[in-house]
Amino acid sequence: MPTQRARTAGPVIEAHGLTKSFGTVRALDGLDLVVRPGEVAGFLGPNGAGKSTTIRVLLGLLRADGGTAHVLGGDPWHDAVALHRRLAYVPGEVDLWPGLTGAEVLDVLLRLRGPVDTSRRDALVERFDLDPTKKMRTYSKGNRQKVALVAGLAADVELLLLDEPTSGLDPLMEAVFQDCVREAAGRGTAVLLSSHVLAEVEKLCDTVTIVRAGRTVEAGSLAELRRLTRSAVTAVTADDPAHLAHLPGVHALRVDDHPDGARVSLDVEDTDLPGLLAALATLGPRHLTVQPPSLEELFLRHYGDVA
């Protein structure tokens, strides 16, 4: 084991320029993704962006048409079985064997990895408040998802690949899930979390990668991403603010009439905020609000961009 850990001193996941087509559909179109050891990486993008496809490539289930991918230092396609000993996968949507009980499914999946740490499995079953004696067919959606989650989290691995793992979980269970991910990260496990629950990503992730149409459009730490974006500024000024439009980093300027002069609203890049404030000060400002972008706006901008 130690030798294997040593091998992965570099990134846990390193993918560059991945391409994958299904017939005429181009699912991946030059996707880049890097996840470092111990990192919780968010993986975001609109429906059909290629997140699940990427994860399947990283699992060696799909063979990429082009680009390079390394997982835990190995080739996901050729070293699939060896790598799978060191990682676990939780899909967001799977119809596990309807005729088996939750416990049987858990044990079958865990035993595929070798001897089972029963105490860890039982602790997770307890924490997720799961009744393992029910047949899979009779579980509610959330409970069915918990079975897949526990099967993934109960394995002792270096990398967790989670593809919308919390679909259907109630808020209480969502909190348990977040605790589990934090604990895993604390043990040094790297996590790739594909999710549409932005609050979850915001709370858990150190970095995020945003993909659109099979291509990475943004990647970095959350703080960096915030810095990259614009703040919304509104002010009421005595003098005409129209010339602010010529300042560097100012976008979408709008001027309306106001009883006290003019009402101006604009977006400004964070780096150019000091210059703008200085210019505003000379215009006799009455009200001034500066609003940092919410994460949601950030994503919506990327998701909706028709670049």
Add this chain to the structure above:
Amino acid sequence: MTTAAPDVHRVRVRDATRPGGLDGTWALLRLAARRDRVRLLVWTASILIMWGYAAVALDSLFPTAADRQLRGQLMSSPAAVILTGSGFGLDDYTLGAMVANEMGFMVLLALALLAIQTAVRSTRAEEETGATEILRASTVGRHAPAVAAYLLVVAVNVVIGVGTWGVLVAVGLAPGGAAALGAAGAATGLFFGAVGIVTAQLTTHARSASGLALAVLGLAWVVRAAGDLRAQGGSPLSWASPLAWALQTRACVDTRWWPLGLLVVGAVVLLVLGARLGGRRDLGAGLVTTRPGRAYARASLAGSVALAVRLQRGSILAWAAGVGLGAVATGTFTDSVSGMVSKLPQLGDLLGDVGALVDAFAALMVMFFVVLVAGFALSSFHRVRTEEQRGRLEVVLSAPVARTRWLGAQLAVTLGASVVLLVLAGLGLWAGAVSVGDGSVSAGAYVVAALGHVPAVALLVAVAVVVHGWWPRGSGLVWGWYGFSAVAAVYGGLLQLPGWLLDVVPFTHSPVLPGPGASWTGALVMAALALGLGALGIVGFRRRDVPAL
């Protein structure tokens, strides 16, 4: 509670018949027809072509009355009675009598199969996937899915019935007899479609619903065969089987229509039963409610093989029971062979000595069960496709499980269970024969005869493995090959199929056992082919994307 219960009951029954229970039937019917159009077209065309081919082929093979008379004598052999019917019109074996007698029963079986499949696909299968839930949540009535499914059965059978009439009249049969043949087939389809509707109410899985309906069909066959073997023209026992009702129209010989009334009444009774069952149960539920299961898996449930066994356990046990009992029942027909030869000594001159006749009969019965077991093998292997489509394969392969190992486990279970079923079939036939005092073929000889077909079954599965590895979407094609092989293996002799067509049927290359002088060359070649193709399929599976949708 005791006072409340009748109220609840009344409300539910009224619910079931309240206007609106059938809303959306038309839309569902069109949806089902759209979804199944290719399948239905292929079946319809195959059946009509079979009728036309049979009439033309029989006419050219037996052009004179004397030829036909000789053929008629053969048709009173026990094997022929089991495969075709009690043999109406053998004394004056006209072309019409010949077509009706030699083709009629096979087509009845095909139509029953088609009706069962059509009924279950649009009811329980859709319910199992959850599609029905969405539909029923919109303006679709409680009974609409079943009624739409049955209307599709009706429509298909009417089309095939009319088509049959047209084809047979075109090749020169009397219109009255042709109409009776078409109607008998349609009425049989209606009956077994209704059986499918009822079984679809009983089980939670579509697979078990079809299995149950097929068991009814198998039982009907065994009862008819047993009844027809007792007396030419059928005995009272024959009349216990719905399959006999259609044959008892004596189409093209001395046509009478009233037995078809039994089929129609039977269908109506079954539909009423189905509606009552369906009106009371919850969506998605069957007869048996589920109980809590194990909090830990058995220690033995570890690894791909154990998982595959666990998943197929129920189906393997059901098949074992069906094949075992069916074989015992069929084995009891053996004594009629020697009985017939003593009654009709001229048959002995025609066909060889009694020993050879008994061997040939045994070989045919073995073939029959081999074909069934091959059907099991294909459907068992076909589960790999479901595992992939439902996303389970991804989860299993994301654990440290090599693809070869997983697919190998599926194959081991499929082939292992097939071998067990073949042994059971052999032992069952022997036990049945011994129970009626015919011990001329030993238990070992029956078992070896059945196992001689293992390479053929393996070859069929191996081709399925190749398709699964290289072109998973084409999996259905293997069923087409199997369907043809099944018909040709059992009815090939009767149909007088050309040799090159019989050559694509794997079972025809197996050693003809029991009996002297069997050649194992074909079996060895097929075994080698199966190994090669299996390996090729595994290579394809290792190289391709998972899931391939």
